[in-house]
Amino acid sequence: MMFVSRLRNWAEHSVGAAESDDAVVVKTTRYLRLAIVTMVIGLSTAVLYEHSKSHLKGVDSGHCWQHSISAYYYTPVQSVFVGALVAIGISLIALKGSTELEDVFLNFAGILAPVVAFVPTPNVGECGSILTDTTNRGTNISNNVTAVLVMAGVAFLVLGALRALDRPVTGVPGAPAHADEASAHRIAVYGYGLALALYVAAWVVFLADREWFNANAHWSAAITMFVFIWLAVVNNAINFHFTRKKVVAAQHAAEEAGGAKPPKRVNRYLAIALLMPAALVIILATPWFGDYDTIWLEASMIALFAVFWVLQTQELWNHGLRSPDTRTGALQQPQGAEERDAG
Template identity: 40%
Template sequence: MTGYPIKTYRYLRMAMVAMIVLLAVAVVIEWSKTEPHCLQTSISAYYYTPVRAIFVGALITIGVCMVVLKGNTETEDILLNVAGILAPGVALVPTPRQGQCHSVPVVLGDAAANVSNNMLALFVVGVPCLLLAAVFIIRDRISDPAGWTPVYVLGLGVAVLIFGGGLAWFLADRSGFIGHAHYAAAIVMFLCIVVVVVVNAEQLRRKRGVPRALANRYSVIAVAMVAVPLLMVAWWKLFSWAHVVLGIEATLIVLFAAFWITQTTELWNEGLRQQNVVRRAKSR
């Protein structure tokens, strides 16, 4: 990967980090306008503050980038695609709890009507996108049988399952969808992100020729992504911490940004780690 393709790849990766920083700055600015102890109980609850436009826009942008970017392995690619598909749902379906900490009252209008309109638009656009992905898979199977693997079909199947399940839920139980889809999408999205980091850490740990410091960096992030949320849940159980969700979300987002920056630095010139393996294999 050279020239314009690698530059585009870099820009997309950097755009994701920029969106995370943008969301964090917007939250901090909103927080600075309230009492120091006044925080929403989750990042999603900042939808009900002046942060809403950036919250929605940043999540949709991050979701698009995760779908567009190719993962280093088929497993990573599938996980990124699932997380990317779910990110707009997290953005467009607000958490039912508005919270009490906001600098000014935000007029939302009819939240149910907003969800119905925007999610329907997302589903309408998503169907042809999935059909187009199927066409690309069939075309690759015909043009390059040797490089094609059934994992591509698995990835499309997982995407169709997630997307189709969401659409069926939306059509069959609109009120249930509006009340619970945010949590369902957010939990699965974060789980996919954590597994992506764990997969990279394990891949580099087993791979020869990778600097030990780099492999350790991925491993530390992966362990922290699992251990810190568990410790926060334990603290919440013991001391009834009201901001446990906010703490877990903030921790995972910061650690994912650290992972993404680390991976972007590693792959700055190559784009995909898998290509390096192919080059070494061909040179032998």
């Protein structure tokens, strides 16, 4: 009876949210960013572990690499490969961007991630501890892609119905209005329309030409996904620059009034945005990479993708989203980061 009484007392005093709405939002965005980084680490570990156990087909010893990370789908990495891409996709969709454009780019990248997972590359390769074949590839694609398309269709219907009922999923009752709210609304509507158009196109191709879809959907989705990721990085670089510009103006005003001199910060997102296309050009234009140019390119893009999320997680650790704090004139950033980023 003592245990039941304590349990009842605990339940009675645990009613309601444990933290404020702002704290919940900050922690949720923090966890999503950390989850993305964790999934990249997990996928990298699975590939490296498989490499340590690998050998060429027909050879009993020696280590080797597949020609692409996607080809590790046909090795014991398969479960981690699919799970990581699905988890990253969900995280990208759930994570709200600091701008409406970033949110749209992240949503598109997140929508494409499961397609990359469920439509494996047709190239099995000849390296692995154990290699599966493509015997059931077409059957698996038909089942999994149908499930994804139906699921996405339900999501589109729900989003449209909520908008028609004037209860959009992006709306928050009681939230303060912003000056650019109309612009953000237009971007969200255009993003929804473009996503719906691509969704219909995917259904048409999937039903009309299954052979083409099975052969080309993986690389089409993967390339497009990384383009949207790059666009999100570029948008971050631009948003960081102009947010910082407002902050510096406010800090200079505070300095003139006797406050501290504003610290300088390097736009690290711009560096990532420039390194991504640079890696593409260097790897594809350099003969040294040979037949392994694809895996080098994928590895470099994934590494830069992870670095981007590490940087954003660090910058927005205490604030969730980026915005200038006009009251203090300080850019929202993790404690102790000011002096490290001087330059």
